[in-house]
Amino acid sequence: MIQKDKMKNQNKALEMAKYAYQNVPLYYNYAEKLGKNIEQAVFEEIPVVDKSFFIEKGMSLLSTRYISKYLQGKLIYSRTSGSTGKCTEVFWEEQEEIKSMLSLWLYRKKYYGILPSDKLCYFYPADDGSLECFEEKNRLALSKMLIIEEKFDAIIEKIEVFQPIWLILQPGIACVLCEYIEKTKRKVPDSIRYVEFTGEYLEEPVRKKVIEVFRCKTANQYGSKEVNSIAYECPEGNLHIMEDNVFVEIQGEEEEGEICLTTLQNKAMPLVRFNNEDRGQILHHVNCPCGNRNAVLKLLAGRSNDWILREDGTKVHAYFFIQMIQKINLQMDGAILQFQIIQKDWKSFDFYLVIEDEQDKRDIADILLDKVLAAMGDDTEIQIQYYDKLLPEKKTGKLACFRNVMQL
Ligand SMILES: [Zn+2]
Structure with missing residues (x-):
């Protein structure tokens, strides 16, 4: 049947x-x-x-x-x-x-x-x-x-x-x-x-x-x-x-x-x-x-890989980071044109950002550093890299806001 x-x-x-x-x-x-x-x-x-x-x-x-x-x-x-x-x-x-x-x-x-x-x-x-x-x-x-x-x-x-x-x-x-x-x-x-x-x-x-x-x-x-x-x-x-x-x-x-x-x-x-x-x-x-x-x-x-992982086994939804970027954009009139955040290790994050204005870049780097350290701990490493444009993944046509690439 x-x-x-x-x-x-x-x-x-x-x-x-x-x-x-x-x-x-x-x-x-x-x-x-x-x-x-x-x-x-x-x-x-x-x-x-x-x-x-x-x-x-x-x-x-x-x-x-x-x-x-x-x-x-x-x-x-x-x-x-x-x-x-x-x-x-x-x-x-x-x-x-x-x-x-x-x-x-x-x-x-x-x-x-x-x-x-x-x-x-x-x-x-x-x-x-x-x-x-x-x-x-x-x-x-x-x-x-x-x-x-x-x-x-x-x-x-x-x-x-x-x-x-x-x-x-x-x-x-x-x-x-x-x-x-x-x-x-x-x-x-x-x-x-x-x-x-x-x-x-x-x-x-x-x-x-x-x-x-x-x-x-x-x-x-x-x-x-x-x-x-x-x-x-x-x-x-x-x-x-x-x-x-x-x-x-x-x-x-x-x-x-x-x-x-x-x-x-x-x-x-x-x-x-x-x-x-x-x-x-x-x-x-x-x-x-x-x-x-x-x-x-x-x-x-x-x-x-929508989750930010912590060493103690807890996890935080990637929305936490997305919110942070949205908040900065709200304050700074949409200065961040594109972004992608990569978790490389428990305490290590890369931020890929597209920002046109040089002064905005400096201001945003300061704000991000403050916020990430406050949330994830003082020993968190963050690296910011600037790009003219972030390209979507070929296969999906989408740019993931957050990716966790940790080898677990
Ligand atoms: Zn049923």
């Missing part, structure tokens, strides 16, 4: 693959380059692609069948957050987008009593315009620019006034918010019944902290802008795959490997056998008490 369901989904994915290789220039040009005939292919013969396949490919990602809708401005679009300013635009046809979200909404209601009409508050990437916040229907959107301590009171006040029923939070943001609320003993708005995590690997201590501080239900939602929801956590703690929305495979010889996605809904800009480099494992025979028979995805921490 389970095998049959898997085959059914794989056939749907194969149909989408053939559609993409017929209608999307990026794919059919690729097949031509490989000398492959996708028309006759079985699913395993469809090429697996990674992030580099999509970088700066512009409109060739769009299906030719949707060009006229695109030209009429009828496609929904959003940008994936690139820290370099170079964004990839993601397009959806409206009805397909609605369909891709249907299961997620059904489960939100079934598991946690959350309805589309419930008031929601979420954070959006700071490079999406300069607004600090905006309200749209029953949603309050706050800019990630506000994730600095000076603004936390304002954030919590905005949330208090808005009275949301639920929040969508990235674990890193949840972390710093909770720390602040605990430190200042602020009251959490008691309208909040549910927090949904998304966007980063969720560490259990972060969830525990959120439950403690917000006293509400939580769930993890694993998704991406290109396919929407990939898997959603039930109250039993199992991340069930959204099998009607996406076909998920694990690449590699082992049971654990890299996650590979094929959209079953987005025909305007289809992802086909896309290896997103997150790590996971699929469990097929989970008889979950929640009643959901879909396979369960186990996410693995992988190479995520």
